[in-house]
């Protein structure tokens with residue numbers, strides 16, 4: 001195989017995989033959004049079949065032949081090298097994991113999910129424990145097969161945050177944790193009383209109008225290149241070039257939940273819409289990592305969406321649509337959407353406590369992978385960390401150690417990306433303010449276009465050309481530094497809670 005032939009083969013192969021992913025994406029979206037209940041079982045079988053076909057493509061031995069042909073090629077273009085790296089990485093990983101282990105993992109996660117659900121409902125950890133043990137054993141085995149340098153947990157991290165290591169997270173997370181705990185304790189001491197949300201019946205049609213207005217301002221094109229639908233759990237899905245959809249969930253007794261989750265998903269969607277699609281033949285129209293993707297959704301949701309400047313410009317419009325907020329001043333509203341309250345549930349956490357939930361999981365996962373904690377010890381360790389960092393203790397294991405679905409699905413190493421998203425976002429914002437000094441005035445004027453353009457130029461259009469750490473350095477001129485996020489929080493919450 002010549003160099004040209006090998007590159008051409010990889011490009012065509014990538015295209016086949018992407019077409020299949022697109023088809024699976026449409027079927028999954030349909031299953032979540034509109035398929036009738038009685039059609040779910042058959043649909044799941046179809047999806048199972050297609051995912052097997054996808055796995056066959058991903059492990060096709062011809063990939064190995066093409067990679068061999070390119071082995072000693074030194075004059076590849078940057079984009080070609082990226083294509084080769086992508087296949088090398090995924091192909092080697094896929095082929096290093098024996099089929100029997102792959103099968104064991106599929107069985108273990110399917111059972112794990114089932115028993116996790118049951119155990120959670122019954123608040124009985126002992127039901128889930130043996131299945132969790134099985135999953136951990138298999139993930140350790142998988143890490144051994146794939147190989148790693150340094151800590152065994154590095155093998156897990158690599159799946160979600162390319163290049164991220166325990167050594168790096170141990171540099172970043174401890175100062176972040178200590179800073180957050182300190183801020184949280186100051187907030188707990190504050191005498192400022194945040195007013196309660198006005199109650200009312202916020203009908204869906206009005207909520208939809210509000211959400212669409214905000215998403216239009218953000219620059220999410222759901223008119224010709226996307227859709228907004230409703231599902232139980234909101235998500236974003238890109239089904240191919242020109243088709244990035246989001247879902248949201250409106251609650252009639254709560255205006256803010258639907259609004260902020262739509263802004264969050266909108267942030268993900270804008271990213272996907274502005275990828276360098278001209279590089280799709282090289283697989284580069286993708287985010288470099290989960291954490292970078294999350295940085296964009298959290299940027300819009302929190303840094304913009306929960307900021308005072310944004311609401312200075314927009315609150316009147318909200319009040320026009322929702323007279324229920326007529327008695328709530330802008331400052332009171334700003335306090336409400338930023339209220340800090342330690343809770344046991346990660347997904348409902350505020351901006352200050354959210355990353356603490358993640359750090360707890362990171363610290364525990366690391367010990368799980370190195371065998372320093374047993375499944376018997378997990379519930380007590382979990383509760384002890386919640387008491388230590390957040391000052392609250394779960395009353396049962398369902399709101400404690402069994403809270404998230406991730407472990408039952410063998411998604412160990414996923415959590416850190418959530419917190420990294422916050423850190424990347426704050427560091428990007430610090431740089432954005434240097435380059436657009438009047439960004440707050442623009443927000444007050446209801447103009448998000450320069451924010452959009454900046455993110456598009458610096459981050460979205462870079463696709464997967466750089467690793468997460470390279471991208472952060474390229475955009476901000478320095479390595480990931482947790483102080484930007486802490487500074488941002490300290491400044492914001494000192495004002496809200498008069499610290």
Ligand SMILES: [Zn+2]
Pocket residue numbers: 264268294297
């Ligand atoms: Zn997200």
